[in-house]
Amino acid sequence: GRIIKGTGESSENLAILTKSATVNSDVVIPESVELDNVQYNVMTIGKSAFNNNSRLVNLTLPESLKVIEYSAFQGCSNMKIVTLPSNLTKIGDKAFDGCSRLALITNRANTPIELADSCEVFSTSIYETARLYVPSGATTDYKAAELWNKFVNILVGEMKEVTNDS
Secondary structure, eight states: OEEEEEEOTTSOEEEEEEEOOOOOSEEEOOSEEEETTEEEEEEEEOTTSSTTOTTOOEEEOOTTOOEEOTTTTTTOTTOOEEEEOTTOOEEOTTTBTTOTTOOEEEEOOSSOOEEOSSSOSBOGGGTTTOEEEEOTTOHHHHHHSTTGGGOSEEEESOOOOOOTTO
16 A cells, blocks of 8 residues: 655654555554654554455554544445544544445544544444444443434444344
8 A cells, every 4th residue: 555654743753544455354554664664653544545445344443543534444335343543533524434334333532533524424324233332431422422422322342343143
């Protein structure tokens, strides 16, 4: 894939994943990447980075990640599981739109992550069927947070896999 490298506010090296190569069904994006013998923290998944990748089923994002941009995973029609890191602060418009098989979202952020103003961050079809797992003590905040409150199944804890009967 393509990576943009740069320096953040605190002079830390940061990377933005801008386009992915063809991926297998299980994707774990690393905390950092090395380019030219320099480590860069993966802070952003760029616009349309994985969009329309039908092979992607299980996605784990790194704790270093802060932002998922517009349409980053849009159209990943076979995605079933995503794990959102605790440091994530914003998810862009249509980031998970078209991920109609998404059944399990583990959200490690204690405070509800800011979602784009649009109602189309996630496919509307998943709000009634997907399970959203949040940290202990965060359930009330997520049930009250705009757009997160559309999820019918907001649960405490963390799940790692989807079985045929879940």
